Amino acid sequence: MRNSTCLLQPSLATTVALPVIYSFLFPAGSFGNILTAWIFSRQTPTKRTQYIYLANLVTANLLICSTMPFLAAYFARGYQWTYDSVACRTANHLGTLIMHVSMYVTIIILCSIALSQYATLKKNGDTQYSQAVNDKFYRCVLKKFRQPKFAKYLCIIIWLTVLCITVTAIAYSVQAREEFPGCYNIMVEAGEFTTMTAACLATACFFLSFLTVLLSYYSLTRHLSKIQKNTCIGEKHLIYKTVKRNILVIQMILTVCFLPYHIFRPIFYALLTNNDCPRLNYLVEIKNFLTCLAAAKSSLDPVIYILLDKTFKKSLYGLFTKSTSEHHKRKADIFTEETPEM
Template structure:
């Protein structure tokens, strides 16, 4: 590799700030996502498509959170280990690699959730065109995203794909020849030009495809609502439409704030790797790692976002801290029935 002679020297921002941030994100994210997973398993209506996507999103968040202790140790001590050491292999495989693949699961699931929200609203407002829906490919795709069976199949495909990619990457990294005295925190580990470059290209393409899909969903939804408001009186459905529009907007904001900076910088990072100026390479690696941390932080914040957006989840969480009575159980069942019928 061109820059193999460059020995990275982590600054205090990397060796102190990043371990502290990951150490704080880990307990907060783990607790919130475990609580969300318990509510989805015990309380939420499993037949509702939205909850299938949200359940898989929580699972992906837990995978990201599980990598945070390894990443904290890696940034705190990685510059002291050799690349072939057991500690380095564990942190690379269970930390960096697992975090990245789980991150792309969350991106794809977020995109699927946005499409599901848009497809659900289209169903409630286009019931009179049910015959046309079966004849139009676009509407058939939207119909698929409303079906729980399709949601389960799509989620399974996503997880199996991620599992295969992870196994292949681990096997390839295990066979890769690295100098014995090479450090764990190095250009070779942080940015292997061959494997990581290809992965970066595929991952960036996947992100921008998802980003564009969500943006297009929001645009189509806004245009659709504007059209039906001119021709009909939506009345009591206005609240449902506003909620769906807000949910898609929040997903778009998450992708923009947490993931967009990383995916804009990532191609630039690999282009600038040809630079032989070692100090500049140090800065590039540290910027990349902080943008990665920003993307990982989203997994810890998701339970708060779900709490704000999903009324059923909020009421289920409130029910955990109140005295359970037959009336509460009946009320809870009515809530789920009402929410399912609406969506």
């Protein structure tokens, strides 16, 4: 990779489509997540474990949204920038740092939410489920994910760990200005050994989180199937369906938004060569579109919060119904003021 002389030539898909997509995602994601943060700060109880996880997701989403204008500019004009320019360094170093830190914080926290949801079943005291889940494992691990204090410390550790790994990878990356004076180049897009090592760790982290959520969903589905065969699902067991739906939502997010990128990433590094410029261009553009798909998840999260958190749903519904009732009340007051007395 270090001796590659291939100059990347972005196609219209990169210079037009990606900037347009990021330009649409930025206002949608910013508005939705700012509204979500406002609702959390005013109407959601801060001591709930679920709130702590969701609040960290909102923070990560807002950080991802903050990089979208820089990414749009980079893909639209990055091939014209010099590597030493302020715009190039801002888009590549600061933008890459924020994007990847927020992405993997999101993935790990989604896994934590799934485990927290999974642990609610044991909390409800179902004897059959108590037999299905190892009590010692629950006491040592699962129960912790429902404790607010543990959730706070866990989120802090996640942020610090991901930040340290990403900063290290960027700090030790070999600068490319001597070989590639342009900003849009293979060294920026692929990196070298340190970047690849960090990418391997990140990919392993994703698949570990993905399999954890998948195993939780499989275990819950299997247990539900046994209950339905042996007993009638009563009101007490309706919690299972809610938890199953929540874990399924998380599994779908990981599958649709993040899985394609992490499947392609090892393929991307395996296929990189020093002398096949057309293939390098295709590989880089596919990688960038899959990264965009992962970033798009931040704009969809307000919908996800509605599915995962009933308190948030009620708060959002109350916000809009309150606004509507106040609007009608103002109209009625105006009508009363303008109508002469009989």
